[in-house]
Amino acid sequence: xxxxxxxxxxxxxxxxxxxxxxxxxxxxxxxxxxxxxxxxxxxxxxxxxxxxxxxxxxxxxxxxxxxxxxxxxxxxxxxxxxxxxxxxxxxxxxxxxxxxxxxxxxxxxxxxxxxxxxxxxxxxxxxxxxxxxxxxxxxxxxxxxxxxxxxxxxxxxxxxxxxxxxxxxxxxxxxxxxxxxxxxxxxxxxxxxxxxxxxxxxxxxxxxxxxxxxxxxxxxxxxxxxxxxxxxxxxxxxxxxxxxxxxxxxxxxxxxxxxxxxxxxxxxxxxxxxxxxxxxxxxxxxxxxxxxxxxxxxxxxxxxxxxxxxxxxxxxxxxxxxxxxxxxxxxxxxxxxxxxxxxxxxxxxxxxxxxxxxxxxxxxxxxxxxxxxxxxxxxxxxxxxxxxxxxxxxxxxxxxxxxxxxxxxxxxxxxxxxxxxxxxxxxxxxxxxxxxxxxxxxxxxxxxxxxxxxxxxxxxxxxxxxxxxxxxxxx
Numbered sequence: 001x002x003x004x005x006x007x008x009x010x011x012x013x014x015x016x017x018x019x020x021x022x023x024x025x026x027x028x029x030x031x032x033x034x035x036x037x038x039x040x041x042x043x044x045x046x047x048x049x050x051x052x053x054x055x056x057x058x059x060x061x062x063x064x065x066x067x068x069x070x071x072x073x074x075x076x077x078x079x080x081x082x083x084x085x086x087x088x089x090x091x092x093x094x095x096x097x098x099x100x101x102x103x104x105x106x107x108x109x110x111x112x113x114x115x116x117x118x119x120x121x122x123x124x125x126x127x128x129x130x131x132x133x134x135x136x137x138x139x140x141x142x143x144x145x146x147x148x149x150x151x152x153x154x155x156x157x158x159x160x161x162x163x164x165x166x167x168x169x170x171x172x173x174x175x176x177x178x179x180x181x182x183x184x185x186x187x188x189x190x191x192x193x194x195x196x197x198x199x200x201x202x203x204x205x206x207x208x209x210x211x212x213x214x215x216x217x218x219x220x221x222x223x224x225x226x227x228x229x230x231x232x233x234x235x236x237x238x239x240x241x242x243x244x245x246x247x248x249x250x251x252x253x254x255x256x257x258x259x260x261x262x263x264x265x266x267x268x269x270x271x272x273x274x275x276x277x278x279x280x281x282x283x284x285x286x287x288x289x290x291x292x293x294x295x296x297x298x299x300x301x302x303x304x305x306x307x308x309x310x311x312x313x314x315x316x317x318x319x320x321x322x323x324x325x326x327x328x329x330x331x332x333x334x335x336x337x338x339x340x341x342x343x344x345x346x347x348x349x350x351x352x353x354x355x356x357x358x359x360x361x362x363x364x365x366x367x368x369x370x371x372x373x374x375x376x377x378x379x380x381x382x383x384x385x386x387x388x389x390x391x392x393x394x395x396x397x398x399x400x401x402x403x404x405x406x407x408x409x410x411x412x413x414x415x416x417x418x419x420x421x422x423x424x425x426x427x428x429x430x431x432x433x434x435x436x437x438x439x440x441x442x443x444x445x446x447x448x449x450x451x452x453x454x455x456x457x458x459x460x461x462x463x464x465x466x467x468x469x470x471x472x473x474x475x
Contacts (some may be wrong), residue, residue, distance in 0.1 A: 044093070048104065050398070065385055079106055085099070088161035209405075214409070316455065334372060341361030
């Protein structure tokens with residue numbers, strides 16, 4: 001009973017953290033007037049959260065391995081509460097951006113939660129618990145979007161941030177009272193220079209991806225940042241190979257199961273966000289187009305919500321497949337289901353119910369795939385490095401979602417039709433978007449087949465044995 005409650009608390013923390021990613025999406029049209037800012041500047045309210053989340057996940061994972069996962073989990077929730085409070089009180093752009101950046105720092109909760117589950121839970125609960133925690137990375141955003149839309153439409157926008165602060169306080173109290181710390185620690189010290197280098201490289205990479213449409217893909221700023229990202233990340237990689245205690249152990253990360261799982265994670269992250277970006281636009285497109293369904297943002301969010309519920313519901317299914325056939329098979333099943341969902345989306349366009357059905361198929365595949373990834377990662381890295389390895393894997397998913405955002409926004413902005421005074425994405429544009437997402441899922445499936453088959457089950461067994469040994473040591 002106690003272990004079940006620990007899983008519930010940690011999964012709730014993951015849901016609240018991932019909820020921050022979609023919290024302000026219903027406010028996007030109103031942000032310039034709310035903050036008295038230019039629309040291009042107001043977009044930083046979303047961009048900064050993505051950047052902060054990408055940077056913090058591997059950093060918080062390494063800190064958790066070194067100094068304890070529970071203290072870093074608590075610190076992450078404190079940052080979420082502080083960011084929510086700052087944003088709720090903000091009346092201009094700068095404090096809102098600061099608050100949203102602090103909220104993004106809470107995303108370290110998910111890889112830390114996965115790792116602490118591995119360390120403290122009974123062996124028989126580890127697989128299903130980790131599957132559920134991993135799925136929260138997508139579920140929180142999927143469920144949070146309609147909730148945010150309803151609150152934003154019926155109340156003050158500040159209520160959204162006070163709500164997130166209240167949820168953060170509740171999670172902090174439950175975590176403090178009921179979740180013990182893991183005794184597993186890594187040796188060494190924190191690589192501050194490596195953390196700065198990774199942060200600079202990721203900002204240089206992700207910033208032009210998220211802002212490329214506004215700046216222009218051929219602009220000097222975009223090219224300069226991409227070039228800077230290449231230089232900084234190459235130098236950072238060389239440094240990580242030479243330093244005694246690296247932020248990210250690239251030798252471990254280059255192991256075949258870890259490497260190909262992380263590549264697949266980028267592609268699954270791409271596919272996951274594509275549905276969240278494209279399907280609501282199709283639901284909200286004007287009925288005059290002949291294919292649009294004219295739904296409001298709140299209604300569109302509610303039609304998308306079942307996908308998030310299915311994502312969570314299928315995480316135990318993924319755990320069951322992993323027990324029987326290994327996490328590699330689970331990941332292959334998940335990517336295949338995602339591809340089928342997007343292919344079905346090219347014809348399931350005629351009603352809100354059909355679009356919901358397509359969303360449910362895609363989300364189900366994402367839930368299975370996301371739940372499988374930690375098993376592949378943790379079966380291939382030293383037990384003392386599980387938090388940092390999961391942080392890197394979560395970063396790869398974040399990179400995939402950022403790329404998806406840029407690709408889909410560019411595609412739908414170029415393939416348009418004009419209906420009266422409105423310019424909206426064309427039906428062909430939507431179908432091309434679905435085919436691109438299906439292609440990403442197909443490549444993810446191909447990459448997953450490159451994960452060694454024999455070690456697939458062996459690594460899972462090693463994970464269980466290692467967990468059992470740690471349990472004996474802790475007793």
